[in-house]
Structure formats: C-alpha cells, structure tokens
Amino acid sequence: MADYLSVSALTKYIKYKFDQDPHLQSVLIKGELSNFKKHSSGHLYFNVKDQNSVINAMMFKGVAAKLDFTPKEGDQVLLEARVSVYERRGNYQIYVNKMHMDGVGNLYQKLEALKKKLSEAGYFDERHKQEIPKYPKKIAVLTASTGAAIRDIYSTINNRYPLAEQVQISTLVQGEQAKQDIIEKIQYAQSLDVDTIIIGRGGGSIEDLWNFNEEEVVKAIFNCPKPIISAVGHETDFTLSDFVADIRAATPTQAAVIATPDQYELHQQLRQVKLFLTRNIKQHVQQQRKYLEHTASYYKFKTPSLLYDQQIQKRDDLEKQLKLNMQLTLQNNKQQLSLLKGQFNLKTFKQNIVTHRNQTLQKQQELTKIIHAQLHNKKTTLASKLDNLNTLSPTNTMLRGYTIVNKDEQVITSTQDLKENDNIELTMKDGIVEAQVKKVRCKDE
Structure with a gap:
C-alpha cells in the first residue's frame, strides 16, 4: 500500500512540475473569451478558446482593476499568463497577468x-408573442x-401543479447533431396537442449554447403554433432562442x-372564493x-278570502x-x-x-231599326262617291282618247316642261x- 500515491499527492507533484518549469511561468496566448463571469470578490473567471481547444483562466482582482477595457463574452484578447494546476479540481489553468483587446470574437x-x-x-x-395558458393540461x-x-x-x-401532464422529450442540447434534433423535437411536440412547450438546458459557454443561436432553430420556434418558454443556460446567458420564444425564463426552474x-x-384563492x-x-x-x-x-294573506271574493263578484x-x-x-x-224580408x-x-x-x-227592336237605317244611308253615300270617283278616274279619261305624258317618271302638264329630243x-x-320630242309649240307662239 505504501507504493500507492494519493490523488492529492499526485496533484501536488504535477503542480510542482508546472510551477518549476520556466517555460510555463510566462506564456503569451491569443484566443476568445467565453463563459465570462465576474465574481463578487472582484476576481474574473473565464475560458480562453480557439476553434479546437479551451483553457480555464482567472484574473485576480488587483490585476483586473488595471485593465483599460471591460472584458465581455466573445472578445478576442491577447494574454500574458502563468500556467499552473488548480489542486482542488486537478485541472490545469492559467493565471492572467495582462490582457489586451484583439478584435471581436468570431x-x-x-x-x-x-x-x-x-x-x-x-x-x-412582441406582436408575435403568444400567451402562456394559465391552467395547462399537458406540458412538453x-x-x-x-x-x-x-x-x-x-x-x-409536480410541486406547483401536479394536475398537468408532463411529456418529457429527450433532446440533444449540445453537439453537431443537436440543431436538427431540436427542430425535429419541436415539431414532434406540436403533434402531441400540448398546451405549452419548455425548451431548456443548463449553462455553458457560448459555443456550448450555440445550437440555440442557429437561424433554423430560431425559425422553428417562431413558426411553432404552441407557446414556447425558453430556459437555456443561466440567468446571465442569452441566446437568440430567448428573444424569439414567447417568454424567456432565467433558469429551467x-x-x-x-x-x-x-x-x-389556487387553494388559497378557492378558500377565498368559498368564503x-x-x-x-x-x-x-x-x-x-x-x-x-x-x-x-300582509293582511290579505292572513284572510285568503279577500284575495278572491272581489274577483268572484266581478x-x-x-x-x-x-x-x-x-x-x-x-x-x-232579428229586427x-x-x-230585409219585408223589402224582399x-x-x-x-x-x-x-x-x-x-x-x-223594345229597346232592341228600336236599335235594330236605327242600325238598318244608318246602313242604308251609308250605302247610298258610298255609291254616290264611287260614281264621282269613276267620273274623275284617269282610266276613264284615257278610255275617251286622252293620254298621260311622263318624263323621268314625272307627269308633264305643260309644254314648258318639254324641249326638243326629250325622251317621254x-x-x-x-x-x-x-317617244322622242321633235318640236315643242306653245299656244302663245
């Protein structure tokens, strides 16, 4: 047993090696700040990362007070630091002595x-935000x-409202496959006819939470017909899913x-309503x-007969x-x-x-006589007029040897209307x- 080292002993030895290595006493590092937090003591705790690796880092209050800018999540920085081991957790980290801005993190x-x-x-x-149901039956x-x-x-x-049915849908919240899985699980939750959807996970760095900043995830939350509560990260963590959700919660709780x-x-309200x-x-x-x-x-009810005796008499x-x-x-x-009978x-x-x-x-006979007389008179008058017409008729005149002269379809009544060589x-x-006119002679010539 004497050959076995304790965890503390091994950690102390590794820390000693780090502290004795001159190459680790002052290193220059370039990277992006993530998971940045300022402790109530004034010390700064954060990660420094690039595309492939992440290092835990801290800066003591006295050194942080000398900074010429306010560090924040995503800042690209240049660091001068000492590398050591944090014994309590057994992981290595850097203690930053100097920090300068190096542009905005990607x-x-x-x-x-x-x-x-x-x-x-x-x-x-805000006009797109939906109200959260007050008394939900099913929550995804x-x-x-x-x-x-x-x-x-x-x-x-369960403690607040055990009547609500919980549908727990296991969802990837980190990693390359998480984005598509979140979208699919939102669509699946819609088909379950739930009243409210909660999307949540614990805290982490910006890269850990990045799936909730993906444009496709934001649009899936926006297009969801069910109200969504976003509970991604801790109170200081914000993602685009928080902004598009119907309401943002600081924590899953x-x-x-x-x-x-x-x-x-509710019990208290019911008691008040009951009272x-x-x-x-x-x-x-x-x-x-x-x-x-x-x-x-009332006196009439004491003597009920008063209610109806007057009515009976009436x-x-x-x-x-x-x-x-x-x-x-x-x-x-009858009269x-x-x-009427007397009159009839x-x-x-x-x-x-x-x-x-x-x-x-009698009237009919008289009317018949008058009509016959009228017809006789009309016939006599008609016959007289027909005789006059026959007498004046051009046809009868021509029968007596007279002729009608026409020129250009007009009747000629005077020699003044004719001249030599006219066709008639x-x-x-x-x-x-x-015929054709050879010569025209008037009476006065």
Whole structure:
C-alpha cells in the first residue's frame, strides 16, 4: 500500500512540475473569451478558446482593476499568463497577468449579425408573442434526458401543479447533431396537442449554447403554433432562442414556475372564493327570508278570502253583462232580418223581371231599326262617291282618247316642261308608248 500515491499527492507533484518549469511561468496566448463571469470578490473567471481547444483562466482582482477595457463574452484578447494546476479540481489553468483587446470574437460577431438580421425581419416583435395558458393540461419538456434541468423542471411542476401532464422529450442540447434534433423535437411536440412547450438546458459557454443561436432553430420556434418558454443556460446567458420564444425564463426552474400556477395559491384563492360565496349566499337567504316574512304579514294573506271574493263578484258582473249584450245583439239582428224580408217580395221581384225584359226587347227592336237605317244611308253615300270617283278616274279619261305624258317618271302638264329630243312615255288605255320630242309649240307662239 505504501507504493500507492494519493490523488492529492499526485496533484501536488504535477503542480510542482508546472510551477518549476520556466517555460510555463510566462506564456503569451491569443484566443476568445467565453463563459465570462465576474465574481463578487472582484476576481474574473473565464475560458480562453480557439476553434479546437479551451483553457480555464482567472484574473485576480488587483490585476483586473488595471485593465483599460471591460472584458465581455466573445472578445478576442491577447494574454500574458502563468500556467499552473488548480489542486482542488486537478485541472490545469492559467493565471492572467495582462490582457489586451484583439478584435471581436468570431462567434460573438456572428451572433450579433444574425441577431440584427432576425430582429429586422420581425422575429423578435412582441406582436408575435403568444400567451402562456394559465391552467395547462399537458406540458412538453424538451431537454437532455439526464442532467439538472430535467430534474428541476419535473420536480417544480409536480410541486406547483401536479394536475398537468408532463411529456418529457429527450433532446440533444449540445453537439453537431443537436440543431436538427431540436427542430425535429419541436415539431414532434406540436403533434402531441400540448398546451405549452419548455425548451431548456443548463449553462455553458457560448459555443456550448450555440445550437440555440442557429437561424433554423430560431425559425422553428417562431413558426411553432404552441407557446414556447425558453430556459437555456443561466440567468446571465442569452441566446437568440430567448428573444424569439414567447417568454424567456432565467433558469429551467423558473420556466416551470412560469408554465404552471401554484397549487397552494389556487387553494388559497378557492378558500377565498368559498368564503365570499358563503357570505353572499347567507346574505341573500337572509334578505329573502325577511321579504318572505314581510309578505306573509300582509293582511290579505292572513284572510285568503279577500284575495278572491272581489274577483268572484266581478266575474259574475261580467258574465251578466255579457249575456245582456248577446241578447241585445241577437234582437237587433232579428229586427234587421225582418226588415230585409219585408223589402224582399218574390211576386214583385218577378213582375220587375218581366217588365225589364219587355223594355229590353223594345229597346232592341228600336236599335235594330236605327242600325238598318244608318246602313242604308251609308250605302247610298258610298255609291254616290264611287260614281264621282269613276267620273274623275284617269282610266276613264284615257278610255275617251286622252293620254298621260311622263318624263323621268314625272307627269308633264305643260309644254314648258318639254324641249326638243326629250325622251317621254305616253300612257294609254291599253299600254305605254316610248317617244322622242321633235318640236315643242306653245299656244302663245
């Protein structure tokens, strides 16, 4: 057993080797700050990384106070540091003595550019935010199946609102495959008809959380019809998923608090409502009881016959008046009927019919005579006019040897309308003669 070293002894030996190595006493390092935190003591704790490696680093308060800039996540820096071993955790780290800016870190620069692009496109606008259901029936939790986040969310929901069904969907939250897995799990959660979706994971460096800054993940959260709570990282960690989600929680535990009501508060509210209803029901019952007692003391209710004896007498009076009115109406109708019968005599009616018939026949005979006389007069007048027409008819005139002269389809009545060589037509009783004028002689020549 004496040949075996304790962990502490081995760690102390390795630390001694690091501290004695002159090449590790002052090294110049270039890299990007990540997971940057300032302790309440004033010391700075952070990582320095490049594309392939990450080193833990710290800077003591006295040295940090001499910096000419405020370090932040994503800064590209130039460091002068000492390499040593932190015995408690057994890992090596650097103690920074000097730090200078060396431009903006690539990841941070990429994050800011994407944030600006999505913000201008409206992905972070408040008008797109959905309300978180107050009393959810089913909550989907998208996070790693192992780790503190899933345990915190599970226990918080059970303690606050055990009525909600939890659907835990194991999701990759780090690594190359995580981006596509997050998108697929969001789409899967939509198909489960859940009320709320929680997407969460523990804290980490900017590269650890980078999958939640991917544009495709942001758009998947934006297009999700279900309200989403983002609980990525710690309170100081921010990702683009936080900005596009319907609400951002500082921690997974806070996400569970936002997603559910507190059963103890609900019990208290129910007790208050019960007290309020009980008090109001008692007051209402008391008011109705007083009203009932007041109504029951009314003198007519003490002597019930007063409620109907007047009505019975009134009904009898109305019945009597109704019978009287019916008798009067019937009597008047009988009198009118008698008068009509007196006016309507069948014998006189037949005599009137015979008289009117004779008068009609007489008028008919007179009308027939007048019509015949009128027809005779019209025929005589027509015959006289026909004789006059025959006398004046051109045809009869031509039968007596006269001729009608036409030129250009116009009747010629004067020699003034003709000249030599005019073509004319002579219409006679039995035909037409076409001729040409040789000479025109007027009566005054």
